[in-house]
Amino acid sequence: MFDPTDLYRLSGDVPELTDPVLLYHLEGFVDAGGAGRLAVGHLLAELEHRVVATFDVDRLLDYRSRRPLMTFDTDRWVDCESPELVVYLTHDAAGTPFLVMHGPEPDREWELFVEAVGTLATRLNIGKLVTAHGIPMAAPHTRPLGLTGHGTRPGLTSGPGSPFGRIQVPGSAASLLELRLGSRGYDALGYAVHVPHYLAQAEYPRAAVTALEAVSRDTGLVFPMDGLRDAAEKTTAEIEEQIIASAELSTAIQGLEQQYDAFHGAERENLMAESTPMPTGEELAAQFERFLAERDEKDS
Known part of the structure; x- marks a missing residue:
């Protein structure tokens, strides 16, 4: 042993x-x-x-x-x-x-x-x-x-x-x-x-x-926690900036929000309403990878 x-x-x-x-x-x-x-x-x-x-x-x-x-x-x-x-x-x-x-x-x-x-x-x-x-x-x-x-x-x-x-x-x-x-x-x-x-x-x-x-x-x-929270706020702001600039990303996020809210019961009365097409994780990831690459180029 x-x-x-x-x-x-x-x-x-x-x-x-x-x-x-x-x-x-x-x-x-x-x-x-x-x-x-x-x-x-x-x-x-x-x-x-x-x-x-x-x-x-x-x-x-x-x-x-x-x-x-x-x-x-x-x-x-x-x-x-x-x-x-x-x-x-x-x-x-x-x-x-x-x-x-x-x-x-x-x-x-x-x-x-x-x-x-x-x-x-x-x-x-x-x-x-x-x-x-x-x-x-x-x-x-x-x-x-x-x-x-x-x-x-x-x-x-x-x-x-x-x-x-x-x-x-x-x-x-x-x-x-x-x-x-x-x-x-x-x-x-x-x-x-x-x-x-x-x-x-x-x-x-x-x-x-x-x-x-x-x-x-x-x-x-x-x-x-102040430094970490500041970094989180900065990252969130950069993500929002990217979403505002992309109609495709905005639509994709709205679809995820609809799914999330329905699952958590926030919109149970509207489950039969017309739904937004759901993006795949790969599609969203690909778009955000482009965003992150652009951000890294700006920071370098």
Whole structure:
């Protein structure tokens, strides 16, 4: 039996903590709009933090499936952007300590990785594990973002239940952490933010705002949100600008709005009215990809 503690090394003094939250996001699984990545990246950019533990990515990653970028300068190699999977200690806006685990999702040794996180949870007295990511949904950006909460026991999340019923989906290391550690008595929960399918490949800060607001609501942590909310408002304004300039996009969004409102009961009396032709996700995505490309050209 391999020792799971061999998968990571502790950095400096191990902090004495009382039931801290571990907020984690592992890149590589579905994350529409960059909801989880932007949320965790925002916190690490806004809050002072220090490394508590570093995982051995040489054992966990398949470099041939996601090759690190290397820099070649004239006649020699000068740099390699080595991936890192790290646990940080930080404090929220009210001074409450919590932990953040961020980095690439392991390609291998998932069960041993879960065991390793479990030993860290014991060592650091972790009281709750929390994750968030985005999933693409056929919903317009002009309506409130939906949110599906899930947890290892009832009452951990205050959000609405899942609209999906019982389904099978491809697994993720984040989901396995919740499943395995939950079976051992840990409180583990997560959120899937419903991101408009035509924005799934873009960075959509509003999804990250929704994710962090849910985390704050169910953990009591207080996050600095002004910068992220400003980015969300700017992105929304740019999207609206593009829609106003395109009759085709405007019609497509109106069709999605009609479908959304009918589904949520806002227009049940008008279900027999003439409906707007519904766009496909691919059609909307293609139009917004053109918009995003134009925006990137202006920013460069």
